[in-house]
Amino acid sequence: MLQSQDLKRLDKLFSSMQEANGCFLGYPFARGFDYEPLWRFMRLAGNNLGDPFEPGTYRVNSYEFECEVIEFFAQLFRAPPREFWGYISSGGTEGNTYGLYLARELYPDAVAYFSQDTHYSVSKGVRLLGLDHCVVRSQSNGEMSYDDLAQKATRTRNRPAVVVANIGTTMKEGKDDTLKIRAVLRDVGIGAIYIHSDAALCGPYAPFLDPKPAFDFADGADSITLSGHKFLGAPMPCGVVLSRKRHVQRVMRAIDYIGSSDTTLSGSRNAYTPIILWYAIRTLGIEGIKRMFRQCEQLAAYTADELNSRGVGAWRNSNALTVVLPPVEESIKAKWQIATQDVSHLVITPGTTKRQTDALIEAITNRGR
Numbered sequence: 001m002l003q004s005q006d007l008k009r010l011d012k013l014f015s016s017m018q019e020a021n022g023c024f025l026g027y028p029f030a031r032g033f034d035y036e037p038l039w040r041f042m043r044l045a046g047n048n049l050g051d052p053f054e055p056g057t058y059r060v061n062s063y064e065f066e067c068e069v070i071e072f073f074a075q076l077f078r079a080p081p082r083e084f085w086g087y088i089s090s091g092g093t094e095g096n097t098y099g100l101y102l103a104r105e106l107y108p109d110a111v112a113y114f115s116q117d118t119h120y121s122v123s124k125g126v127r128l129l130g131l132d133h134c135v136v137r138s139q140s141n142g143e144m145s146y147d148d149l150a151q152k153a154t155r156t157r158n159r160p161a162v163v164v165a166n167i168g169t170t171m172k173e174g175k176d177d178t179l180k181i182r183a184v185l186r187d188v189g190i191g192a193i194y195i196h197s198d199a200a201l202c203g204p205y206a207p208f209l210d211p212k213p214a215f216d217f218a219d220g221a222d223s224i225t226l227s228g229h230k231f232l233g234a235p236m237p238c239g240v241v242l243s244r245k246r247h248v249q250r251v252m253r254a255i256d257y258i259g260s261s262d263t264t265l266s267g268s269r270n271a272y273t274p275i276i277l278w279y280a281i282r283t284l285g286i287e288g289i290k291r292m293f294r295q296c297e298q299l300a301a302y303t304a305d306e307l308n309s310r311g312v313g314a315w316r317n318s319n320a321l322t323v324v325l326p327p328v329e330e331s332i333k334a335k336w337q338i339a340t341q342d343v344s345h346l347v348i349t350p351g352t353t354k355r356q357t358d359a360l361i362e363a364i365t366n367r368g369r
């Protein structure tokens with residue numbers, strides 16, 4: 001039994017997280033979901049230790065649901081049937097590290113290229129894995145500069161290339177083009193190429209955009225990752241990582257202790273996040289994902305227009321849910337949790353309301369009046 005002061009602390013924490021959930025516009029984290037039918041699972045121990053596609057000694061898992069989520073995204077990402085593999089990770093960072101790990105095992109002497117707008121998890125990944133790397137300049141909309149990639153790759157054209165392509169950069173939701181990346185590298189004479197698509201935010205809706213960004217397996221990706229909590233909506237961080245099966249077979253080790261193969265980055269893995277993501281995709285379906293995207297995109301368009309009409313230079317990449325604006329002042333940044341570097345941004349994810357964006361617009365444009 002908790003003592004009353006501890007119960008009070010829990011109540012206080014709940015209120016403060018609830019308040020912060022209500023003013024959360026600067027980072028992508030969908031809200032407003034209802035996973036009540038899954039609460040009973042919290043009474044059970046669960047662990048997805050091991051390879052979800054193999055039976056093991058350890059049965060306290062949700063592999064069946066994990067595999068269905070992987071198959072759903074494999075189809076969306078045009079993976080060759082029966083030649084893909086994947087698992088549900090702890091989030092985009094693990095997915096990026098895993099993609100880089102598979103790439104490093106294939107090409108240990110590769111140079112990793114990624115743009116300056118790339119999420120910090122990638123530079124951490126290359127440091128962890130001891131990969132040589134080269135940062136490529138970005139265009140002003142956040143997309144990689146292919147000219148700069150060509151110039152830099154020419155200097156190391158005798159070594160394999162690993163490229164992390166952003167399918168939605170963190171700050172501006174700029175999208176790199178995997179077809180262009182492959183063409184640039186081939187033109188400078190590099191034949192050994194591995195492309196990892198970091199689709200942390202856009203992964204669930206990128207396949208439905210018009211024009212569809214070039215990022216998936218049919219567009220030459222070797223691995224792809226997305227975050228589960230950013231657009232789909234999971235109350236805790238999680239992610240999906242998919243890869244061509246032959247890359248995973250290279251890292252696979254049989255482990256007697258678990259009666260399964262070790263193919264994932266972490267050992268013990270969350271058994272609940274696969275159930276949550278399965279529930280999300282089953283309840284939404286493809287039509288639901290498209291509908292949620294349309295609603296978010298309309299609100300993003302409205303927000304950018306409204307800011308512009310009030311004299312704030314806001315803009316969006318086409319089909320983006322991220323509204324980029326000049327840096328906001330400290331009090332607004334703190335209240336609305338607005339990510340700010342050289343620019344600020346807000347990200348309209350499912351659960352963001354017009355009331356919230358209106359309140360933010362009001363705070364930005366009426367300050368000091």
Ligand SMILES: Cc1ncc(COP(=O)(O)O)c(C=O)c1O
Pocket residue numbers: 090091092093094096119121166168169170198200201227237238239
């Ligand atoms: C483009 C991109 N990649 C990776 C990540 C890392 O994802 P996570 O926070 O799920 O580890 C982020 C997070 O913001 C991101 O924006």
